[in-house]
Amino acid sequence: MRNSFITTLMAQAAQDERIFLLCGDLGYSVLEPFAEAYPDRFINVGIAEQNMVGLATGLSMEGYTVFCYSIGNFPTLRAMEQIRYDVAYHEANVKIIAVGGGYAYGPLSTSHHTTEELGMLRTIPGMVVTAPGDPAEVDAMTAFIAQHKGPCYMRLNKAGEARLHPQPPALKLGDIVPVRVADAGATAAVFATGDMVGYAARYLAQHAPHIDLYSFPFVNPIDRAQLAALAARYRHVATLEEHQANGGFGSAVLERLHDLLSDGALAALPAIQRIAIPNAFISSAGSQDFLREKMGLQLDGWHASLS
Amino acid sequence: MTDTTIDLARRIRLQCLHMCHTKRASHLGGAFSVADVLAVLYGGLLTADPSQPRAPQRDRVFYSKGHACTALYATLAETGYYDKSALDTFTDNGSYFTSHVNHKVPGVELSTGSLGHALSVAAGVALAGKRRQAAWHTYAIVSDGELDEGSNWEAILFAPHHRLDNLTLIVDYNKIQSFGSTAEVLNLDPLAGKFKAFNWETIEVDGHDHAALAAALSKEGRSGKPRVVIAHTVKGKGVSFMEHQLAWHYKSPDAAQFAAARAELLQEDQA
Numbered sequence: 288m289r290n291s292f293i294t295t296l297m298a299q300a301a302q303d304e305r306i307f308l309l310c311g312d313l314g315y316s317v318l319e320p321f322a323e324a325y326p327d328r329f330i331n332v333g334i335a336e337q338n339m340v341g342l343a344t345g346l347s348m349e350g351y352t353v354f355c356y357s358i359g360n361f362p363t364l365r366a367m368e369q370i371r372y373d374v375a376y377h378e379a380n381v382k383i384i385a386v387g388g389g390y391a392y393g394p395l396s397t398s399h400h401t402t403e404e405l406g407m408l409r410t411i412p413g414m415v416v417t418a419p420g421d422p423a424e425v426d427a428m429t430a431f432i433a434q435h436k437g438p439c440y441m442r443l444n445k446a447g448e449a450r451l452h453p454q455p456p457a458l459k460l461g462d463i464v465p466v467r468v469a470d471a472g473a474t475a476a477v478f479a480t481g482d483m484v485g486y487a488a489r490y491l492a493q494h495a496p497h498i499d500l501y502s503f504p505f506v507n508p509i510d511r512a513q514l515a516a517l518a519a520r521y522r523h524v525a526t527l528e529e530h531q532a533n534g535g536f537g538s539a540v541l542e543r544l545h546d547l548l549s550d551g552a553l554a555a556l557p558a559i560q561r562i563a564i565p566n567a568f569i570s571s572a573g574s575q576d577f578l579r580e581k582m583g584l585q586l587d588g589w590h591a592s593l594s
Numbered sequence: 595m596t597d598t599t600i601d602l603a604r605r606i607r608l609q610c611l612h613m614c615h616t617k618r619a620s621h622l623g624g625a626f627s628v629a630d631v632l633a634v635l636y637g638g639l640l641t642a643d644p645s646q647p648r649a650p651q652r653d654r655v656f657y658s659k660g661h662a663c664t665a666l667y668a669t670l671a672e673t674g675y676y677d678k679s680a681l682d683t684f685t686d687n688g689s690y691f692t693s694h695v696n697h698k699v700p701g702v703e704l705s706t707g708s709l710g711h712a713l714s715v716a717a718g719v720a721l722a723g724k725r726r727q728a729a730w731h732t733y734a735i736v737s738d739g740e741l742d743e744g745s746n747w748e749a750i751l752f753a754p755h756h757r758l759d760n761l762t763l764i765v766d767y768n769k770i771q772s773f774g775s776t777a778e779v780l781n782l783d784p785l786a787g788k789f790k791a792f793n794w795e796t797i798e799v800d801g802h803d804h805a806a807l808a809a810a811l812s813k814e815g816r817s818g819k820p821r822v823v824i825a826h827t828v829k830g831k832g833v834s835f836m837e838h839q840l841a842w843h844y845k846s847p848d849a850a851q852f853a854a855a856r857a858e859l860l861q862e863d864q865a
Contacts, residue, residue: 327725330756338714338748345718348703349726369745372708373715377697 288443288482289317289386291422295429296354300325306433307346311336311357317386318356336361340369340381347379352433359387359401363440367407374438375411381439382432383408388418388442388481389529390578397568400578401442405480406534408440409507415460418442418528418536420451420484420502424464427455428504435460444482451488451502461510463517466500467491473499475523475593477586480506480536483527486579490586498590506536514540515547518557525560525589529579537561560589596804602672603633603804607832607859609668609681615852617685619693623842624737625665627768627801627827631735632669634807641730644674647701651730653813656716658736659766660694660706667691667699675701710743712736713763717749720761720820728760731813735764739771742780754793759816763794766801768829770840786824794822801825833858 297320300306307328308321314331322329328351332339336357343353355362362383363370374381385401392399409416417440419428425443432439456464463478466488476499479487484502491498501517503509518524526537541561547553564582573581610625636642640653657666664684671678676699683689690698694707703719706712716734723730740746753761767785769776776782789796795817799806810823829843830836833855847855 330721332752333748335748335752337710337745338717338752341711341714341745341749342718342721342752345715345720346722347718348715349719349722351722368708369711369714372705373711376705 288419288422288425288448289446291425292384292429292441292443293317293321295426296433297321297324299430299433300328303352303433304328305350305352307351307353309339309343309353309355311339311355311361313357313361336365337369340366340383341373343381344369344373344377344379347381348377352380352382354382354384356384356386359385359392359399360404363401363404363408370408370414370438371411375413378413378437380436383440384443385440386443386445388444389483390575391445391482393575393578394572396572397570400569402529402531402564404440405442405506405528405530405536406538409539410534411438413438414507415439415505416507417505418481419504420464420466420479420481421448423450423452423455424502424504427458430455431458442481448482448485451485458504461505461508461513463510463513464502464504466502468499469497473497474521475499476501476517476521477525477527478503478517478540479527480504481529483529483584486584487527487586494587495590503536503540506539509539509543511543511547511552514543515552518544518547518553521557523560523593524557525562525586527562527584527586529584530563531566532561532563533566535563537563560592562586562589596808599633599637599804602637603629604859605672606633606665606668608856609671609678610664611847611852611855611859613664613668613681613684615847618846619664619685620844620846621661621664622845622847623770623829623836623839624659624662624766624768626831626833626836627829628659628662628665628735628766629831630802630804630827631764631766631807631825632665634804634811635733636669636673639808639811644670644701647675653730654703654716654719654732656704656712656719656732656734657695657702658706658709658712658734658740660708662737663693663695666695666702670699670701709737709740710745713746713749717753717758717761720753720758721756723760724756724758730760732761733764733811734761735766737771738765738767738769738776738782739779741765741782742771750789750792750794753820757818758820759818761820762811763820763822764811765822765824766827767824768827770829770838770843772843774840789822789824793819795819796822796824798824798826801827802831
């Protein structure tokens, strides 16, 4: 995903001279092509994320579209107040990019587990919060946020993810992206975000080809009409995210669905299972797959309950 | 210029006093300590057009002492950014004149109030100015207690590394922060030594001496380094019973204090 990001950002920068890239001393073997091609629009600001986000706000005030790149919690939680007050309140054109979403840097320990940022960021007014599901969605989302005026966040996984779409999907704000939809009659669907989309695609292809899968590259906002249509279509839904259960993607879906119900836009809700990290840290080392399994980020229990 | 800026500073303080009295507002001490800095900047030193507060060629001022908002609001009113009567809405329901600085007010570049934010933003703006070889200058005004915030020191490392000599940082060094003196709470000294060690062009001035401030804040003669002007000031400056008093970080003057303070400010003649 990170390579898709930088490739697309390079293409955007070639045609849009407003694009500026800051990094917090991370991005080795990823950001070098940008730094070499656009030295006037790249700075490694050092290990100083609060300053990075403040600088980005200032640069954006002078017309730049500023991308801030670092790992997981550092450009997000570490600089959360700068994101809220400097970027969002001033509607600054700043894009926060975090690589290593969820347990992507699993063995590096809790410091690098990025498992709360979606929830924190989606409470901030005006923040577009995104977690594309595969490299093709990263391509599309990078282009989208580069041209979308205002604060955005994009969670990336790491590298080597399989492509789920033959072409980058066309994206409008809030779009839900079908990944696999059976020809007819499916009664259950998985709503996933971030790299859990890739996991779900593998699981369903192997074990449950009759269950549909949608990627939610936008955690905030989520298109209301598209969500309502999906909720009316399926009897069973699982939300799937590599994030704490409190306040994350599943919570966002439940909130929106309940709003639709309250507004009368939906007659009933499907049965919804939220699959997320059970509001807990994990102290042991482990690969991304190991940690996901350990924390219950799996579809088999929900899948078994359907039959 | 000095006579007119001294008169401007007096009018700023009178407005601050009036606002804090009528609206039962706080932070008068820090507003008075920075009033002379603002008077010198807005009294003629800045490239500024109050009728076009966002004109591209303007000098940018980032006021990080958001709590001392009355001083900036008064300065902008006294220099024609909006009618002085707008100050009457200060803190009223629905008014943009909030009791920490609000960028919805004409002439205010950045909302502040959470400390340690504005210097980074100012550095970003200065960086953009450098990249585009712009003629305008960027000023950031911080309080002394605010330098406890680590984010400032990230920016203080950044600005000289990137040779931002179009950036001037002004420290309102009134020696008193929210809950005690800076010496007692978290000692900043030697403050000039710290900035020198961080590769800033460092100037210390009496922050109530308009000629000295005007010289220090001049945009001329920059030499590849950002400049810090450490303005040694007096919290509550201009009203004898408020000077050096922590209490005037919080208190709002009652009718008798308002009258006494007003009389002192009207009498005061430093020229």
